[in-house]
Amino acid sequence: MGLGDEDRVRCATYLFGGDSRLRWEGASVALNVDTLSWTHFTEVFYSKYFTDEVRARLTREFMNLRQGHMTVTEFIRNFERGCHLVPLIANDAGAKWRQFLDGLRPILRRDVRVADPTTYDVAVSRALATEQDLIDIERDR
Known part of the structure; x- marks a missing residue:
């Protein structure tokens, strides 16, 4: 409800x-x-x-958001915080998961794309699983 x-x-x-x-x-x-x-x-x-200038700056930051050295969880948190500033992305399921994928580190993005996610939630789940797989691989070396 x-x-x-x-x-x-x-x-x-x-x-x-x-x-x-x-x-x-x-x-x-x-x-x-x-x-x-x-x-x-x-x-x-x-x-x-939020003045127009602040909203414009936050929107630019969101559109340029990249995972970099953040964990996937940190990236998701920042992505979700910024997403509501850009209704064209937040309200379009396809645009949302594409923007999310574009911000992921290349190695994670590749693995998530291979899984062919069709929704944001699937892309997020796959990104989290892929990150854990990479952590497990590093630990076993």
């Missing part, structure tokens, strides 16, 4: 702490938080906390 808009907003505002909570309370004075839709909440939140 999924959360309704009101529940999502309540959960998100509950997670605010300290200065963030105070800033949100100031920003939400003119809003009825009990009936605020999730879409409107995110619009208000992003306009308050």
Whole structure:
């Protein structure tokens, strides 16, 4: 059972702490938080906390995100954090897994592609398994 808009907003505002909570309370004075839709909440939140310049910079960082020396788990975490900034990718299943594959280290990307993933979840599972295989191979040397 999924959360309704009101529940999502309540959960998100509950997670605010300290200065963030105070800033949100100031920003939400003119809003009825009990009936605020999730879409409107995110619009208000992003306009308050992420200027256009910050969003543009974060979008560029996401589009250029590469695994490098990160573990697959760290890369997934960073990928998921940035993905919501680019709705054209986040809302297109094929674009999402292709962007994910493009960011993987070449040796992992090769093995994941060989598995021919058709979804992001399959690509993630295969990347995690491949990384573990490589760790096992190194340990056995």
